[in-house]
Amino acid sequence: MSSYEPRHDELHVAIIGAGLAGIAAALELKKQLGFERFTIYEKEDSVGGVWRDNTYPGCGSDVPAHWYSLSSELNPDWPSYYVSQPEIRAYWERVYNKHALAAHTSFHTEVVRAEWDETRQLYHITLEDTRSKEQRIVDANVLWWAAGGFHAPFFPEDVPGVKDFKGDVWHSARWNHNVDLRGKSVGVIGNGCSGAQFIPRISEDPTVQVTNFVRSPQWFVPRPQFVYPAAVKSIFRHIPGIMRAYRAWIYWKSELSFLTFNDTDNFMHRAATKLLTEYIRMTAPEEYLDKLIPAFPPGCKRIIVDPDYLKSLHRPNVDLNWTPIDSVCEEGLKLTTGEVVPLDVIIFATGFSLLPSRLQISGRSGETLHEFFDSIGGPSAYLGLAVPHFPNFYMLLGPNTAGGHASVIFNEEVQIDHAIQLMRPVLRGKAAAFEVKESVFTRYNAWLQKRLVKSVWAHCRSYYRGRTEDGRNYAIFPGPVSLFWWLARKARFSDYEAIGAEKFERERRAKRWTRRIGAAVLALSVVLAYRSGWRLPMLVRMARSLTSFA
Template sequence: MPLNEDQPRVAIIGAGLAGIATAIALKRQLGFENFVIYEQAGDIGGTWRDTTYPGCGSDVSGHWYSLSTDLNPNWTTFHVRQPEILAYWKSLVEKYALLPHITFNTRVQSGEWDASSHAYMLILKDVKSGEERVERAEVLVSALGAFLKPRYPYVKGRETFEGVSFHTAQWRHDVDLKGKRVGVIGNGCSAAQLIPQIAKDPSVEVINICRTPSWFVPGGHYVYPKWIKWTFANVPFVLRQYRNFVAARYDIGYLVFRANLKWLSNLARKRLASYLKYKAPQKYWDKLVPDYPVGCKRVIVDPGYLKSMNQPNVTLNFDGTGEIVSDGLVTTKGEKIPVDVIIYATGYDLLAAGIPMKGVGGVTLTEHFEKLGGPEAYLGTTFPNFPNYFALMGPNTHTGHASIVFIEESQINYIMQMIQPVLARKAKSFEVLPSASAKYNAKIQKTLASSVFTSCRSWYKMDGTGKNFAILPGPVFLYWWWMRRPVWNHYRAVGAKQWQKERLLSKLVRIAVGAGVAALGVAVARPESRGVILGLVSELKAFVVKVLA
């Protein structure tokens, strides 16, 4: 669908969950249609389109890992698998007629703010033909997410392996694991979901190479019966209240991550250590129980991984990978382990270079981050020197305990308020002030210092040990509260005189109505004051007219 150049244009980068949710909000909240989603792949879904390893799913309940505007009464289980998640988002694309707005097989090569036209100049590339073109957008929303580039371990000899090797983010469905010795490198969320599935076949021998242990909580494997799904679909308010209950239960769990609540942290450690020992073989206990607080690394919802360790075809090795050789791998202690297949379950590089962006004065986003010692953004969403540019799932918006979809919805609702004056042609641009961004991020880092997130090495930090650029240090409902409406004096507005006048008028009207109601009450109670009150009302009216002149 070609954009109307006579109206402000919105460009969304990425047709994953965040991009789709933004497009829905533009339609539902603003009734705005002059937008486009640029997607470099040939289909929607982002991470949930690409990540298809056996057992792949969300570790947050499906009833909270979905849009608040589009509840789904038909989730089959509490924790939902990848095919069902992708089907849900595809159904929303169809419901809201978004396909005409999506330009597939198109990569945004770069973007640069043009101050003269108050718009971003985008260089686009057709990934099939290689042709490039330039498009313009007054508002730019980055919905790329954080999981762009699979991360591989820094070990010697990866290219020398003569068997089959691949990353869980790029699963090889053409590779039959039957009768194979499979080395799985990594023991995070993807490995925990994958290993119980591939180990169901007793002919598959799994050797899991681990580095550091993780905390596990029991998985919610509840299957919703038909009568509950019928109730969700047909009895008013039941599904909404159930979702609210699920969300509250998740979010209260953040208390465990507060370093000053040592009694609660110690209680969590004791209970989760007992769970580990209950499920896993005793021979692994000393290696499996972490020595850091619960939450310092992402807590894994156990999908049967601990139980699978009892199977004769599953072996754990905690020596780490020292080298890859032609027929297997060598641990850091020199033990050679022959394998036929290597699967890298090693997550993503959150610092992978995204799209080169230039803001006011030619400042690049990369230069901005380098100056600050790592990525940061105001409310994880906007950046100084980058007017009308918004990032979903930006710095310090990840959550170790709750729904990222809820976080993104909070961001999107905030963005809709920010761009409404621009789309109505009542303002040219809004740019967050450096002072506001610095103050916000100082608060974030100070709060992180009093949490468990500083207690160990993790992917939340620069190079594992530096600045924590990923985690939101607080309950997500607090973040929702911060994002409920913009603090406009934290932004520099350009070409917004009309909008500012209207906003001032609205504020004065509210004050005048309040004052009028109060005056009426006084006039009724004390008739002798009526003349004075009428005079004050007249002066207030004259003041409003003068301000708006």
């Protein structure tokens, strides 16, 4: 499959990843800027990102489908309120094909290194063919990290010995569909969103004995699933505004949930805690209740939209084991008590690493992005998008952009719009680069962490905090997504160092003076009109003409 390759001295945008963020970014480059000289570099052989890689039984989104989609690509044909992995992947493939992005995509191509050239004001990018391991170098004026927030499957460091196991072992994000689980003893490590989705599915077969090894409990909410009738889909398709209004209703309902769970010291949170506790008591087996109800407040970890996990615990072939794991051994799992639980299959449902380990991006000083993050105590970015010392480098779903209650696609769209505003002068030859000011970066992250310390997310161990009790939270944005939109809706160029932007700055100054002159002329016209007794229609016509000029 062909892809766009830059020629010498030709402006070029490199996008890392053909997942949801990469597709959305490429789409807006074409739609907003009419820019076609970009390449999406994807290390796998197809698009879809996390929804390509995760194919475990029961895999799906816990965000309603009509909000877990692009605002510019609404889909009237979603079959149900929540949708499954195949349906989500099919949606993104349709968007990708609709906008002819295949001509801009290089598959089997991993970005392993990117180095900023201060003289030429661009990145030298080292690419590797994932099949032949051959490397080549391309240049890009803008580097867009669209690899998303979930990278390699995470395996807990305190569970050693995986290679010693004589049975089959895999991570939920790399499901082994070649293994028949019938008649087998299956150990599942982890009870987060993934484990909660596939345990009810694999345990439907009574010959599959499932033991879920759990470190800590989770909060659950009921899953209000329903199918959209054909008549409703027809209304969405043919009556303008209805589907967008429905999406807005889902949006505001989600925003209300943030107000409920963010602050632990309010009536709404206490009421929600009581309701969720009652839900667990009514749904789960009585023998597990003392350990299933968390001591930490709801919202501290991502709340699980219950896909019948609690009901599945009533099955005779499903057990919970709360004893800490010491290691993996030949026969199965050895617990800290010395007991060995014999197993045929071990499945890790333990989440993801939030940063790619191999990718090395070097900025103006030669320092890599990983080194910069280490120097400040962990991943941070301005609006989860821009990092000082790294010109023309933009992250999508970077540090502190996720919402525990919302669709990440919304925040990604906000970030894309912000980045497009910064790219426009560069791609039109009016500026060489933009780099967020260190003072702006520092002030923003100090404000952000101050809010997080006082929030619900400070009350427990979670992957939001690097899987520690006291680590810095580098995943969550501490506010409703409406606040994130407000902060990022317009790029303030005063927040960025403009490099080689003399033409751009002249145009900005000219526009400011034009607006000021137009406003002054309008004000003077109003005064003269008032004193001369001019009639309102004439004044309106004059105001319109002056406003159009300004």
